[in-house]
Amino acid sequence: MGAPPELLAGAHQAALDEIRHARLSFALASHYAGVKLGPGALQLPSELPPVTLLSAATAAAHEGCVSETLAAIEVAEAAELASEPAVRMALAIIAPDEMRHAQLAWTFVRWAIGAGDETMAQAVRVRFELSIAQVAALDPRVSTADAALLAYGRLCGARRNAARRSALREVIEPAVTSLFAEIAVARPAGRSR
Numbered sequence: 001m002g003a004p005p006e007l008l009a010g011a012h013q014a015a016l017d018e019i020r021h022a023r024l025s026f027a028l029a030s031h032y033a034g035v036k037l038g039p040g041a042l043q044l045p046s047e048l049p050p051v052t053l054l055s056a057a058t059a060a061a062h063e064g065c066v067s068e069t070l071a072a073i074e075v076a077e078a079a080e081l082a083s084e085p086a087v088r089m090a091l092a093i094i095a096p097d098e099m100r101h102a103q104l105a106w107t108f109v110r111w112a113i114g115a116g117d118e119t120m121a122q123a124v125r126v127r128f129e130l131s132i133a134q135v136a137a138l139d140p141r142v143s144t145a146d147a148a149l150l151a152y153g154r155l156c157g158a159r160r161n162a163a164r165r166s167a168l169r170e171v172i173e174p175a176v177t178s179l180f181a182e183i184a185v186a187r188p189a190g191r192s193r
């Protein structure tokens, strides 16, 4: 896609981080399961749809900017609240990495909008609106994890949803507003690339 080298380096660094996270997580899972656990082969369809700048930008807006920002904030909270030392240690390693991955997604989306046309900016804006609406629609009463699992870094549903809502309000929504404000300044209305 012609992305600048900083973005390519960030993507490779993030992929290496994920290998480290998987190692830490499988080590914990193996410990609790009492048997050695590890990854299997990733099943991929034989034909993958073509990746375009537009599809990559909208996917990054949803999966990176929204989901990964939420995940990073949740992991940071779980790291603070967990009482099991091994879990705390693993989560304290994962949390700042995930924050960097979220930042990478915002940087990529900013770059992609600048590289694309007005259709791209509109598609990304709509994707943001959908993702934010999905998170905002979460029922705060739903509890999917037992409160006793907090010691092991699992936030219960209510706590998780509260963390997500405040992340949405305090981080994601202001970031979307400033992203599009910055783009409007860089590309005044009526001027298309």
Ligand SMILES: [Fe+2]
Residues within 6 Å of the ligand: 014, 018, 068, 097, 098, 101
């Ligand atoms: Fe990540």
